[in-house]
Amino acid sequence: MSASTPRSPPAAPAAAPPAPSAPQPVTSPRRECAQILSTPEIQDYMNRIDGCLNAICAIATEGKLNTDQKIRIHNLCRKVGSETSHIAVLYQALGQNTRQAYTALDAVQDKNNLSQKLEDLKCIISEAPKTHPGTSTFADILKKGPLPHIQPNHSSSIAIYPSDRNKSSEDTKSLVQTIISPNDMKLHVTGLRKTRNGGVIVSTDTKEDIEKLKQSKQLETSGLTIDEPHNSKPRVAIIGVPVKMQDSDVFNYLYHQNLADKLQDTTQESFMNSIKLSHKSALIRNALISQGRVFLNWSSCPVKDFTIVTRCYKCQQYGHAAKSCRETVATCGHCGERGHVQSECTKKAEPPKCATCLHFNKPCNHKTGDAECPAKVIAQKRYIASINYEDV
Numbered sequence: 480m481s482a483s484t485p486r487s488p489p490a491a492p493a494a495a496p497p498a499p500s501a502p503q504p505v506t507s508p509r510r511e512c513a514q515i516l517s518t519p520e521i522q523d524y525m526n527r528i529d530g531c532l533n534a535i536c537a538i539a540t541e542g543k544l545n546t547d548q549k550i551r552i553h554n555l556c557r558k559v560g561s562e563t564s565h566i567a568v569l570y571q572a573l574g575q576n577t578r579q580a581y582t583a584l585d586a587v588q589d590k591n592n593l594s595q596k597l598e599d600l601k602c603i604i605s606e607a608p609k610t611h612p613g614t615s616t617f618a619d620i621l622k623k624g625p626l627p628h629i630q631p632n633h634s635s636s637i638a639i640y641p642s643d644r645n646k647s648s649e650d651t652k653s654l655v656q657t658i659i660s661p662n663d664m665k666l667h668v669t670g671l672r673k674t675r676n677g678g679v680i681v682s683t684d685t686k687e688d689i690e691k692l693k694q695s696k697q698l699e700t701s702g703l704t705i706d707e708p709h710n711s712k713p714r715v716a717i718i719g720v721p722v723k724m725q726d727s728d729v730f731n732y733l734y735h736q737n738l739a740d741k742l743q744d745t746t747q748e749s750f751m752n753s754i755k756l757s758h759k760s761a762l763i764r765n766a767l768i769s770q771g772r773v774f775l776n777w778s779s780c781p782v783k784d785f786t787i788v789t790r791c792y793k794c795q796q797y798g799h800a801a802k803s804c805r806e807t808v809a810t811c812g813h814c815g816e817r818g819h820v821q822s823e824c825t826k827k828a829e830p831p832k833c834a835t836c837l838h839f840n841k842p843c844n845h846k847t848g849d850a851e852c853p854a855k856v857i858a859q860k861r862y863i864a865s866i867n868y869e870d871v
Contacts, residue, residue, distance in 0.1 A: 652671065655671070791804045835848075
């Protein structure tokens with residue numbers, strides 16, 4: 480081989496071997512994935528190294544070196560190029576393994592959240608009133624009548640939003656409380672709560688009070704806008720539906736066996752258009768709840784309002800799920816302290832403390848998520864207030 484022959488460029492890095500299958504990533508990633516260089520960036524580094532090695536070869540051909548020395552320099556340059564290519568392949572494989580590791584960690588976190596939900600469900604079941612077998616007959620159960628259900632909230636509400644999108648709900652709440660005097664306007668305010676988009680919702684005893692607010696000059700001149708609150712549709716839980724029963728059959732039995740005679744102005748087509756497996760119209764909800772049970776072919780199933788509120792298993796607050804939580808540090812559901820999850824708590828032998836109430840410096844000598852927890856009761860009342868139980 481001639482000493483003056485230019486060094487052949489190293490081969491481009493081979494494609495990384497296919498990674499083993501991994502669990503699908505969750506829709507809302509919880510952490511920033513490690514930055515991985517792309518193939519073009521790696522190729523750019525390779526070209527720079529290749530340029531440096533070619534420069535070394537060029538200098539070697541110009542110097543006073545014998546043929547053996549020049550050949551050794553060329554061979555070493557080729558070896559460096561080959562090893563660099565191998566490093567690039569390993570780097571790409573490492574990047575794939577890193578992505579898989581983050582996906583696996585997210586899957587583990589999902590399992591931990593599910594385990595926490597199951598533990599809470601066990602607590603709720605264990606704290607529920609126990610019935611003694613043999614003391615109640617089927618006739619006794621029938622005599623008790625329908626299950627108690629939620630009475631519609633007859634208060635009226637109005638939503639107030641700031642014209643400045645940068646204002647928070649707390650800013651809007653403070654402004655409303657400053658410019659509006661319930662005493663002067665003779666308002667019976669039953670609630671004032673914050674909502675999304677920087678707004679607040681004011682609830683009063685009567686629609687007349689709402690009209691007073693709508694006509695208020697103070698609101699008009701303060702840069703606030705008034706809108707009707709958008710209440711959600713009610714949901715009901717039908718307990719004991721046979722597992723093998725198809726959705727279409729459930730809808731068919733619901734209409735013909737339970738609603739057709741009660742809602743004679745509602746056709747089966749309009750019924751199908753107004754019902755979903757997750758949400759029901761107020762008209763259908765009222766018809767189902769009033770009879771206490773629904774009849775599905777040969778099955779008789781209790782029906783009740785669905786009012787379970789969402790609790791975050793990361794910060795232990797109500798109103799959002801863990802996947803959308805903005806907190807960066809977890810809060811323990813047992814001791815209420817920040818910095819660890821319940822499964823890692825070292826104080827499990829001690830009495831539990833409600834993390835939600837502890838956060839607001841309220842009495843917390845009960846379990847997080849307890850049925851009688853004041854914070855949970857308030858969250859349920861807010862949820863119920865946001866549901867339209869009357870309009871049809």
